[in-house]
Amino acid sequence: MSAESKDKAGFLGRLFKMRHAEESFWEPNPEAVEETNPAPEPAPEPVAEFATEPPAAEPAPPPDVVEEPAPAQKLNWWARLRHGLARxxxxxxxxxxxxxxxxxxSADxxxxxxxxxxxxxLGVAAATRIAALVGKGRYDKQIAPExxxxxxxDEVERVLAPVARPLEIDAAKKPFVILVVGVNGSGKTTTIGKLAAKFSAEGKKLMLVAGDTFRAAAIEQLKIWGxxxxxxxxxxxxxxxxxxxxFDAIKAAQEENADVLLMDTAGRLQNRTELMAELEKIVRVMxxxxxxxxxxxxxxxxxxxGQNALSQVEIFGRTAGVTGxxxxxxxxxARGGILVAIAEKFGLPVHFIGVGEQADDLEPFTARDFARAIAGFEEENA
Known part of the structure; x- marks a missing residue:
C-alpha cells in the first residue's frame, strides 16, 4: 500500500472513532435517567406510641446532642465552670x-x-450596691483589682446563696412529674436528656415524654437521649x-411504677398568648x-x-407556676451576671446551671463556686 493510501486509511479510522465517541456522548445513560426519575419513597411507618428502646438504625444526633469525650479528657466541675464562665x-x-x-x-x-x-x-441594684461596698472607707486610697x-x-455569693437549692424528688409522689418549659432554643430537650442521665445514675426509674409535638426532630432527639x-x-x-x-403519659408512668416523669414541651415565646394558653391547658390536664x-x-x-430572661421568668411563672x-x-x-439579677428580683430556686453540651456539663448550682468563677478567681478555694 502506498504512503498516500496509508494516510487516507488512518484518517478514515480516526474519523470513525470520533463519530462513535460523539454518538456515545449523546446517548442517554440509563443510570442517570433513574437518578432524575426516582421511584416514589415508601410511606413512613407510624411513630411508636411508647418507645422503650432506641431505633434500630439510630439517626444522626442533632447538633446539640454531643457524644461524651473519653474519661481522660474530662475536667472536674470547677475547671469546667471556670472555663464556661470565662467570657x-x-x-x-x-x-x-x-x-x-x-x-x-474616686467617685468617677x-x-x-x-x-x-x-x-x-448583674442588674442596676446589684451593681450600685457592689460599687458602694468597694467605695466604703476607701476614697483617695489605692485599691487593688484583686x-x-x-x-x-462575696456580694454575688450573698445574693445567690438563698436560691441555690437542689431539686428534691419526693419519693412519696410516684411518678414525680417534672414539666420542663421555656422559649425556643433555650435547651429544654437537651436539659431533659442530661437530667435523665443524672437520675438514672441515682437508680431512679424514669419515663421521658416527648411533649414538643411541633418538631419531629425534638421527638427523635429525646429518643436518642433515652x-x-x-x-x-x-x-x-x-x-x-x-x-x-x-394525660396518657402520666397514666402510663403510674402503671409502670416510674419514680420520675420528665416532660418536654414545645418552645414558645413568652409574648404569644395562644401558645401560653396551651401551656396552661397542659398543666390543667395533668x-x-x-x-x-x-x-x-x-x-x-x-x-x-441577657435581660430578656427577666420577662421570661415573670410570664412563665404566671402561666405555668414555675418552681425552679x-x-x-x-x-x-459575657453576660452571665443575669443570674444575679434574676435571683434578686424573683428569688426562685436555681437548681442547675449548664456550661457545655455534654451530660456532665449540667450540675447542681452552688452560689460560692459561681460567684468566685464569675469574679475571675483561678483556684476553687482562692
Whole structure:
C-alpha cells in the first residue's frame, strides 16, 4: 500500500472513532435517567406510641446532642465552670483592672465599675450596691483589682446563696412529674436528656415524654437521649395534642411504677398568648390525673438572652407556676451576671446551671463556686 493510501486509511479510522465517541456522548445513560426519575419513597411507618428502646438504625444526633469525650479528657466541675464562665469573668476582670490599676479611688471610678457590672447583666441594684461596698472607707486610697473582685464575689455569693437549692424528688409522689418549659432554643430537650442521665445514675426509674409535638426532630432527639440510658420515651406522631399526650403519659408512668416523669414541651415565646394558653391547658390536664401534678415546673433559661430572661421568668411563672430554674449556655455569653439579677428580683430556686453540651456539663448550682468563677478567681478555694 502506498504512503498516500496509508494516510487516507488512518484518517478514515480516526474519523470513525470520533463519530462513535460523539454518538456515545449523546446517548442517554440509563443510570442517570433513574437518578432524575426516582421511584416514589415508601410511606413512613407510624411513630411508636411508647418507645422503650432506641431505633434500630439510630439517626444522626442533632447538633446539640454531643457524644461524651473519653474519661481522660474530662475536667472536674470547677475547671469546667471556670472555663464556661470565662467570657463573663474576663469581661469583668478586664474592666476592673482598667479602672483600679495604680489609681486612687474616686467617685468617677465607682461609676465606671457600675457600668462594667451592668454590662455583665448583674442588674442596676446589684451593681450600685457592689460599687458602694468597694467605695466604703476607701476614697483617695489605692485599691487593688484583686480586692475589688473579692468584694464582688462575696456580694454575688450573698445574693445567690438563698436560691441555690437542689431539686428534691419526693419519693412519696410516684411518678414525680417534672414539666420542663421555656422559649425556643433555650435547651429544654437537651436539659431533659442530661437530667435523665443524672437520675438514672441515682437508680431512679424514669419515663421521658416527648411533649414538643411541633418538631419531629425534638421527638427523635429525646429518643436518642433515652436510648443511651435505656429510659423509655412516651411519644406520639408530630402534631399530636400535647395536653392529651401528658394525660396518657402520666397514666402510663403510674402503671409502670416510674419514680420520675420528665416532660418536654414545645418552645414558645413568652409574648404569644395562644401558645401560653396551651401551656396552661397542659398543666390543667395533668391535674386531672394527679391533683398535685406537675410536682415541679422547671424553666430553662438561655443565658445568652441577657435581660430578656427577666420577662421570661415573670410570664412563665404566671402561666405555668414555675418552681425552679435551670440556666444553660453560660459558656456562650459575657453576660452571665443575669443570674444575679434574676435571683434578686424573683428569688426562685436555681437548681442547675449548664456550661457545655455534654451530660456532665449540667450540675447542681452552688452560689460560692459561681460567684468566685464569675469574679475571675483561678483556684476553687482562692
Amino acid at each position: 463573663s469573668s474576663s469581661s469583668i476582670a478586664q474592666g476592673v483592672a482598667d479602672i483600679f490599676t495604680k489609681k486612687k479611688l 471610678m465607682l461609676e465606671d465599675l457600675e457600668d462594667v457590672l451592668v454590662r455583665a447583666d 480586692e475589688v473582685r473579692a468584694i464582688l464575689a 436510648g443511651r440510658k435505656n429510659v423509655p420515651v412516651f411519644a406520639r406522631e408530630p402534631g399530636a395534642d400535647a395536653a392529651g399526650l401528658a 391535674k386531672k390525673v394527679d391533683a398535685e401534678a406537675p410536682h415541679a415546673v422547671l424553666l430553662v433559661l438561655d443565658a445568652t438572652v 430554674l435551670v440556666m444553660t449556655k453560660l459558656d456562650g455569653t
